[in-house]
Amino acid sequence: MHLTVLGCYAATPRTLTNPTSQVLEINNHVVLIDCGEGTQVELRRHKIKFSRINHIFISHLHGDHFFGLPGFISTMRLLGRDKELHVYGPKGIKEAITLLLKLGDSWTNYPLLFHELTSKETELIFEDDKISVSTIPLDHRVYTNGYLFKEKLGKRKLNVAAVEKYGIDKAYYNNLKNGRDITLDNGSIVPNKELTYDPPKPKSYAFCSDTIYDESLADKVKEVDVLYHESTFLDSEAHLAAKTKHATAKQAAQVAKDANVKTLVLGHYSTRYKSIVLFKEEASTVFPNVLLADDGKTFDF
Amino acid sequence: MHLTVLGCYAATPRTLTNPTSQVLEINNHVVLIDCGEGTQVELRRHKIKFSRINHIFISHLHGDHFFGLPGFISTMRLLGRDKELHVYGPKGIKEAITLLLKLGDSWTNYPLLFHELTSKETELIFEDDKISVSTIPLDHRVYTNGYLFKEKLGKRKLNVAAVEKYGIDKAYYNNLKNGRDITLDNGSIVPNKELTYDPPKPKSYAFCSDTIYDESLADKVKEVDVLYHESTFLDSEAHLAAKTKHATAKQAAQVAKDANVKTLVLGHYSTRYKSIVLFKEEASTVFPNVLLADDGKTFDF
Numbered sequence: 386m387h388l389t390v391l392g393c394y395a396a397t398p399r400t401l402t403n404p405t406s407q408v409l410e411i412n413n414h415v416v417l418i419d420c421g422e423g424t425q426v427e428l429r430r431h432k433i434k435f436s437r438i439n440h441i442f443i444s445h446l447h448g449d450h451f452f453g454l455p456g457f458i459s460t461m462r463l464l465g466r467d468k469e470l471h472v473y474g475p476k477g478i479k480e481a482i483t484l485l486l487k488l489g490d491s492w493t494n495y496p497l498l499f500h501e502l503t504s505k506e507t508e509l510i511f512e513d514d515k516i517s518v519s520t521i522p523l524d525h526r527v528y529t530n531g532y533l534f535k536e537k538l539g540k541r542k543l544n545v546a547a548v549e550k551y552g553i554d555k556a557y558y559n560n561l562k563n564g565r566d567i568t569l570d571n572g573s574i575v576p577n578k579e580l581t582y583d584p585p586k587p588k589s590y591a592f593c594s595d596t597i598y599d600e601s602l603a604d605k606v607k608e609v610d611v612l613y614h615e616s617t618f619l620d621s622e623a624h625l626a627a628k629t630k631h632a633t634a635k636q637a638a639q640v641a642k643d644a645n646v647k648t649l650v651l652g653h654y655s656t657r658y659k660s661i662v663l664f665k666e667e668a669s670t671v672f673p674n675v676l677l678a679d680d681g682k683t684f685d686f
Numbered sequence: 687m688h689l690t691v692l693g694c695y696a697a698t699p700r701t702l703t704n705p706t707s708q709v710l711e712i713n714n715h716v717v718l719i720d721c722g723e724g725t726q727v728e729l730r731r732h733k734i735k736f737s738r739i740n741h742i743f744i745s746h747l748h749g750d751h752f753f754g755l756p757g758f759i760s761t762m763r764l765l766g767r768d769k770e771l772h773v774y775g776p777k778g779i780k781e782a783i784t785l786l787l788k789l790g791d792s793w794t795n796y797p798l799l800f801h802e803l804t805s806k807e808t809e810l811i812f813e814d815d816k817i818s819v820s821t822i823p824l825d826h827r828v829y830t831n832g833y834l835f836k837e838k839l840g841k842r843k844l845n846v847a848a849v850e851k852y853g854i855d856k857a858y859y860n861n862l863k864n865g866r867d868i869t870l871d872n873g874s875i876v877p878n879k880e881l882t883y884d885p886p887k888p889k890s891y892a893f894c895s896d897t898i899y900d901e902s903l904a905d906k907v908k909e910v911d912v913l914y915h916e917s918t919f920l921d922s923e924a925h926l927a928a929k930t931k932h933a934t935a936k937q938a939a940q941v942a943k944d945a946n947v948k949t950l951v952l953g954h955y956s957t958r959y960k961s962i963v964l965f966k967e968e969a970s971t972v973f974p975n976v977l978l979a980d981d982g983k984t985f986d987f
Contacts, residue, residue, distance in 0.1 A: 397761045422757045446789040448760045456723045459749045460698045477789040488747040488778040527791045
């Protein structure tokens with residue numbers, strides 16, 4: 386699982402900081418999460434091919450999470466895309482993008498498919514044999530969802546030495562990977578466990594931004610490998626966090642602790658602070674394994 | 687008259703090139719012309735105060751001239767603007783911006799006034815005692831206007847030595863600047879011309895992008911001081927220019943020549959070419975005084 390943070394600062398694009406956008410590579414899928422202004426330039430800067438992205442997940446329709454999307458969709462057309470592009474986001478996103486493309490008389494010549502969200506309950510919104518994606522309803526000033534990305538359990542891995550020892554023909558390898566036992570020519574059965582290894586444990590990534598501190602969130606992101614939780618403010622500005630429906634670093638860490646996640650990644654920093662290291666210091670007083678997102682930073686999980 | 691080119695490349699924002707946006711400072715007005723994605727970041731980079739901009743002129747609703755506007759308008763709110771902001775552009779611009787702000791539940795708390803354009807004839811759309819702004823109807827794939835900015839003739843300048851020689855009281859200075867003659871205490875009349883100098887000749891700037899080559903355009907920009915004319919292509923791609931309703935450097939120069947302008951500024955380059963110097967070379971075969979726009983370049987006229 387590989388995460389590239391294209392932007393992770395709150396409010397407005399600036400010369401040195403970008404609004405929210407991330408690329409998550411998970412089990413051969415490349416998904417874009419949020420798309421603030423400047424996202425397409427950051428994708429180019431990080432040499433991420435636009436054509437690899439087939440799914441875009443937008444948390445909410447504030448500009449700093451969304452105003453890069455019309456341009457990104459338009460650029461896909463100029464690049465000659467012909468594959469489907471799926472956009473998940475709050476109801477209204479289709480009307481907005483459709484209107485902008487209509488005004489420019491520049492509708493896409495690839496299939497652009499919107500999946501509009503309205504539910505306040507968790508929903509499974511995408512699933513194939515590689516991953517599943519569910520919403521994480523969040524509490525912000527407008528209708529907002531986080532997203533929970535989960536790898537599917539892969540096939541079992543062949544124990545090559547054991548397989549060769551029993552002289553098992555290649556024709557049976559697929560059965561083995563699917564967990565079947567093998568009956569040898571002499572009628573004896575070799576249990577699958579002797580011939581294969583467990584597949585790698587599936588990983589999970591929860592993206593939660595923007596949101597007020599919400600105790601009940603911990604249940605929804607229980608034991609994920611990585612929790613990205615916004616921390617717009619420090620505890621000294623907790624009153625501003627409450628007022629604007631954002632969270633503090635300490636609150637993000639409390640969610641991580643209550644959910645017993647492996648790693649907490651902080652982001653969506655207000656630019657009022659001199660150093661983002663302050664966020665890590667604060668969160669670390671509550672939860673041990675804290676990482677700081679920053680524009681251009683990549684993570685392997 | 688001072689021009690800052692924030693972006694002058696066609697189609698999409700890239701790591702090293704920005705789509706169209708310019709800031710024109712003319713007779714104490716600071717206006718923004720077009721607003722491609724990334725405009726607000728470029729304004730910050732060039733240290734142009736957002737609060738100085740009260741008028742925005744959008745040529746047409748293709749993304750590379752317009753997709754930075756929702757973010758710019760939103761950022762103005764976050765910066766605490768309370769002054770009126772006037773947006774001029776094709777019909778539909780109000781619906782688009784209004785929808786985006788409504789979806790984000792983040793309407794401006796300053797007066798945002800739209801002036802939607804539909805006419806295919808030249809219109810005077812703004813005028814005060816400093817400048818006038820008229821549309822220049824252009825022929826592109828969607829409804830498009832260029833804009834003609836003209837300084838108003840200023841007041842006459844005092845000839846301080848002459849005024850002191852006649853011992854004229856300060857109370858009369860305003861009359862002098864307004865062109866009045868002076869009657870001295872002895873009854874004799876001093877003609878205004880002896881006491882003042884002509885005001886500086888008013889300057890004019892015509893912004894013409896995007897447009898196909900149009901012979902009749904020369905009449906509309908006759909003898910302007912500066913003509914910014916798009917040159918998306920070189921003559922070798924004249925067939926593409928015709929097909930996409932853009933112009934070549936040679937065609938832009940022909941308009942400049944026919945209109946007898948003082949200076950031609952080229953821009954809106956396709957990124958297919960290795961060097962923009964090629965555009966100047968081509969245009970200079972037709973018209974002598976050619977300048978090249980480039981991102982971040984400033985001009986004093």
